[in-house]
Amino acid sequence: MPEQPPVRSTTPPDASAVRQVRPRTEGWSQKKDSEGRPMLQFASPKRGKPPVHLADMTAEQRVEKVKELGMPAFRAAQLEKHYFTHYTADPERMTDLPAATRAEFVAGMLPPLLTEVRRLKTDRGDTIKFLWKLHDGALVESVLMRYPGRITLCVSSQAGCGMNCPFCATGQAGLTRNMSAAEIIDQVVRANALIRAGELGEPEHPDERVTNIVFMGMGEPLANYARLMQSVRVMTDQKHGLGMSARGITVSTVGLVPAIKKLAAEEIPVTFALSLHAPDDQLRDELIPVNSRWKVDEALDAARAYFDATGRRVSIEYALIKDMNDHAWRADLLAEKLNARGRGWVHVNPIPLNPTPGSVWTSSEKPVQAEFVRRLNAAGIPTTLRDTRGKEIDGACGQLVATEEDQAAAAAG
Template sequence: MTIPEIDTPETGITPGGTSGAFRDVLSKDHARRGKPPLHFVDMTPAQRIEKAAELGLPKFRVKQLANHYFGHFDVNAAEFTDFPAAKRDEAAAAFFPQLITEVTRQVADESTTIKTLWKKLFDGSLIESVLMRYPTRATLCISSQVGCGMGCPFCATGKLGLTRNMSTGEIVEQVRVAAKMMRDGEVAGGEGRLSNIVFMGMGEPMGNYNSVLSAVRQISAMPPEGFGISARNITVSTVGVVPGIKKLTAEGIPVRLAVSLHAPSDELRDELVPMNKRFNTTQVLDAAHDYWLASKRRVSIEYALMRGINDQAEHAQLLAKRLNHYGDDWAHVNPIPLNPIEGSKWTASKPEDEKQFLEILHRASITATLRDTRGQDIDGACGQLAAKER
């Protein structure tokens, strides 16, 4: 299997360092396919004012648009009563082009889990998001790329391959729609508030670093600059793109870092996570531990349990040894029962093996919680719905 190149000059870091060119997973062929329409959240403040001037609008109108978008989750300019009626349609077209449209919605867990398949109007590509309501929070899992180029064999999204990076607008629109759904009581449990965002949907967030960071900043900023969802309630995941972890560390934003480890040794992880051949487990864990040292935010170690592959006692023991090597209570392990892909050899662990795995970690003083699995009665695994639609 060929590991995708990682080359994006604008991110300014190189594999193994924090300066130079960090090569993005998106290939040059994909980059030449063009970009989706520029959305309000893709623009800098200066660009917004310039665009408003082109429409003959003073700059205070930009703040009104920001209040509607971030404060009220609203893009229907026809109903902006505080906006000049003659300019509403023009403003909507210029600032709020429709980037995604719902194709399919699946509901599970007594209507507290909603998985949506979105079509990008720009090129017809498909992405997914999942809104999950819990007793004390509402979490949205969002996508950052169309497909994924990491090639993990047990992952439905990995089987789709990478089509392209998503724009900041396409990422943030997933959040706006979900926040509106919660506010309007469209999720079981009545009216509520979207409180948590996880970049664990389709794609490798570090492969689309600039757009992801722009989205994080706008999701976490207070209205009218953003949605006001605390950065501490935002999780950015990675399979272990070390330069991206280092760059995120330098940002100083208190998001939670999640590392999809899935194996405690290089031999096994080379098979499960091809990116390990570029950045091995030692490099990944070192970078993750450095993130904890800088942020004092415990790193989440994501570990999909697969029957007979990585879920035995020796795997748990080695994982505990690797994490305890650093001598800090710096990581929280999330063993995840695998949501199997139809027809795949990769399947979920036996309950007794899950229990044993967790007990071994606890005895080694590793903080670990078996992840609650949502959407088992629908196409719950990331990428399944998009693959079926294809």
């Protein structure tokens, strides 16, 4: 990337005239270290590992495992077709396998991973939120959304999250553990089975399935890097996996710069999304604690490098929070920083924060939203105010968290 001119620091022209609400926690205590800084949890706590599943393995490893279980190698391909094409792990439906050993063989290759605890659907029926219980009792959620011409699944990559962002319900819960690649994939397979059964409304065609994946559910995907990449490889594998397009997969991060650079080197052209939420370090240090490690400019440089390596336009995610980060001067600063790194490489997606009555964490007023978007577009930054789906079932961005009610339902099940 050619050397860019330095980016000047933009401050409000008259600070006294700008209402600035500072981030703070409400109803919970943010974990902090001995020096009073928000704690970041990158390593997964030690817990019992989920059973190894077909989706955790490469195609070659699947063949070897099948042989270990006393079956000929071609049985691996049969299992792949049942799971990735017919969306089933039920041995009774696998009539091409030997009846006498079928149940034991399938259990060895396709052990159960997700138990559905509850399912919430919007009134229109176009959005469904799932609560899943993992083998060790950990709870995660995923959200299935129908749009004209596409179906999107928001998947979780961790149970909880260790990034400690004060405005995100998932971050308040802390990190329980990383999810396995197969636990990530099983969310997609189970969603596809539901779609095929007609439970997301009338199918547009007989082979309808999830077309788009967004890693924007529970967890910081790049903090679970190895399992994330294994799941992406399975999603995009045309012969031995789900056969999805990499361009329909979005990986979102709060800004783990070394992992962004690794992702750029993978040569898998997924869409990359940076959850920025503030263009200035002073505010972003408070909003996104990982900014204490990698500052705004470092994250934006890594995002630009991702575009250079892949040719895939980067998305900047920006939650608009009333009087906190929605100021006109911040829109100008964001545009300035993005334009300093070139043109045509980025798209901004502001999204009104899901409002909480009486809280400092509430969405920007509509005229403010419109002005923020107008300023970015006027500066030549393609910007689209994003639709918020699933608010009424707590399935929208930042709302995914296992509540006490969820815990009780899981225990009862």
